Amino acid sequence: MWHKKTLEDLAYFRIRDTIANFCAGEESQQLLMTKLPFTDEERIEELKDLSREWNTILNSKISFSVKSWNPVHHLFKFLRVEGTTLEQEQIFAILQFADSALTAQQAINAASKNLSVKKLLTLSTLLPSGELSAVKEEILRVLDKDGQLKDLPILREIRSSIARLHTEIASALKKYTGDSSLSSVLSSNVPAFRADRQVLAVKANQRARISGIVHEVSASGQTIFIEPDEVVRKNNQLIQEEFRLQSETRKIFTELTGKISPFTDFLSSALKTLIKLDQTCAAARWGISNDCTYALSCTEKDGSILPPVLVGARHPLLAEKAVPIDMKFLEEKSVLIITGPNTGGKTVSLKTFALFALLNQTGFPLPAKDGTRLPVFKSLFADIGDEQSIDQSLSTFSAHMKNIAAAVKYADKNSLVLLDELGSGTDPQEGGAIGMAVLDHLIEKKAFVLVTTHHGILKNYGYTNKSCINASVDFDTDTLSPTYRLLMGVPGESHALDIARRSGLGERTVKAAKNYIQSEQADVSTLIKGLTEKYAQLAKLEKEAAVREKLLAEKELKFEQKSLRQKERELELKEREQREAGDFVSQARKKLENLVRTLREGEITREKTLNVKSFLNELTGQAEKEEKKLEEEKLALEKKKEEFEKKLKDSPVRAENGMLISKDNSKHSSSKAAKSGKKKLSNAQALALAKNTYSDEEAQKLTAQANSDFVTKAQSVKKVSLTFEEGCEVLHKATKAKGTLISSTKKGFWSVQLGSIRMELKEKDLELLTPSQNSTTVSIELAEDACGKAKPVFELRLLGMREEEAIKALERQLDLCQIHNFRNFSVIHGKGNGILQQSVQNFLAQYPAVKSFRYASPEDGGFGKTYVELN
Structure with missing residues (x-):
């Protein structure tokens, strides 16, 4: 129940009419000015959702709003009457309306490809695009886009005849006005118009000099306006041609009206939809101009039911003078x-x-501000x-x-x-x-x-x-x-x-x-003052508590993030150790079987051979068991990471750099551990396997051979090749994303680092990239040489390191470069908060052996990577 006087007192009509002025169509504006608040919550939310989506479009690059059109609703009753003829302006109004509806539909369809405008898209599908296009096409056969009648063949012929008659009439009159002998006869050499016909102004006493029809006599009686006989015939023909033009034009509009009439119901339905689109768009435009939100x-x-809340509410009539107020009700x-x-x-x-x-x-x-919440009265x-x-x-x-x-x-x-x-x-x-x-x-x-x-x-x-x-x-x-x-x-x-x-x-x-x-009243006044002070103190304490709570939540998330990162590093280390152990077992098995085959003719008995094979099978089974255990730990870690990401998403706290777990960090920290673990594991297993199976002399031979193999492996450099190996750059065919092979998880499957995401992908879905295909610098790591001495790396990764640890690694790299005459390398330090980035730049600036350094190109890492050149 809405009382008009109450709505006036609350300025509802003034605000509503102001919003109506943002409508593109006059009909939308007039209908909006008659609206009263709704009581159906579902309908209210639908209108707000449509307006929200308009707000999204208006704030996007598309920035489209509904085009204006002239009123057409009153024309529908004429279209339903058979034989009706609409005027040119009326038909043009229908053309404007059809064009506005089709343009709105096309714009919403285009916006839906990049923006979430499902409600608007659903509403726009109610516009009968096929019928509207047919109406628009029929009208454009007769009128141009500006509403002017086109130069149709039948009309062109009549207009040509009219133009010819005008020329002939002008020529006929010029015979009189241009004849010097008649200068004393005419009062003026310029033809005049009487009753839409061209006539001559003749002196009254010279009336007999010109034969024709008298149309008028001047008030003084001195001038008579005569239409010469020759001109009379031409003017009669002109009137006939002009009537013919009007008749043909009306015939054309009658036929056009008849072609539009069958689409009347579609036009009426489309008008309702377009008005709804226009009104919700107007609300969004007003909202943007007044920095509004949706309750x-x-x-x-x-x-x-939740209690109402107003956050930063500003009365719209007060404009910039309004002081925002907050109202927060309790249950x-x-x-x-x-x-x-x-x-x-x-x-x-x-x-x-x-x-x-x-x-x-x-x-x-x-x-108002976001968070405002209101009930429906x-x-x-x-x-x-x-x-x-x-x-x-x-x-x-x-x-x-x-x-x-x-x-x-x-x-x-x-x-x-x-x-x-x-x-x-x-x-x-x-x-x-x-x-x-x-x-x-x-x-x-x-x-x-x-x-x-x-x-x-x-x-x-x-x-x-x-x-x-x-x-x-x-x-x-x-x-x-x-x-x-x-x-x-x-x-x-x-x-x-x-x-x-x-x-x-x-x-x-x-x-x-x-x-x-009264003293009692004074006491109440004092009480109120005290309460006001307490309220201010309480508000301050609440604010401080909120800050502390946020900091605590941030610390908890960072601790949990650190724990997950550490666990991930441990698993990568175990994974690498397990892989190296599996490789060693496979190689050792082949060598032992070859050795058994070679010695079979000598002292090796069948029983001893069976024992060796049994031992190898047991060792292989143990390796598979460890691999299965590692896979279970990896799945458990992924589950914890998913839970942490969900927790972080729901929390107002955000991790540093917008990242949860840095894959590069764990990769870097685990790589050194894997190197050290690799050497110990291989030698230990080789020695144990040899001693348990063969004599001391045989064990020494086998151990020496194993050590030789692993030293050779340690000396090798990971280079880009056309075979699938760890460290190779690949292209994921489906997503066209570039990545790096981390490890082979099982036959035909690889663990691939795609940006900050690690995925397990099939080998057939990957394409190896050669240096010419990949513009980024290939990461090549040099292991220790045969004497156990370290060599520099072509790409030094500092991601995940603390500042002090990173600078030490950089200093060591520079020293190794000088020792091995190594002139160029790159440093990956990331962007983050810029602390590590700046520290690297500062250290390189003061290091005497550095000739120059610069940031990488955008496609090769940009400000997260630095190229270094030494003297």
């Missing part, structure tokens, strides 16, 4: 009692909440008086009571009730009593009530009643002026004495007034 619903998916609190000084903004706060509720229920955005009752008035007579009080009585009688749990200056206009004691009784009744009906008052008894009522919450408009006691901010949970003082003093009331009078104040 959330108070109804949760599970049916539970089971349905009555807000606002107190405070005059001109402090109590009524504005009350009106802002009510206006926002009405705008929200019309599907409009609100000039089905009726509104208001008693909004002028709090500035000092002339409150009994008749005024009666008018207030009439409004309040209607609220008490008809309000229910879906009603919003506004009571401005409740209890005023009569004896304060009686007014307070009436106010409390009214609130009791409205609480019983579960209505949502906003009250402003100066009565101290109502402030106390707000504290004692569990359904109420107090609020006040803030007042600066230093400047004796209101701040217009709303403080929830704290009642306010009227500050009448302070305002009276500022207004010029004498100090003596003010002191006398203070003496008349």
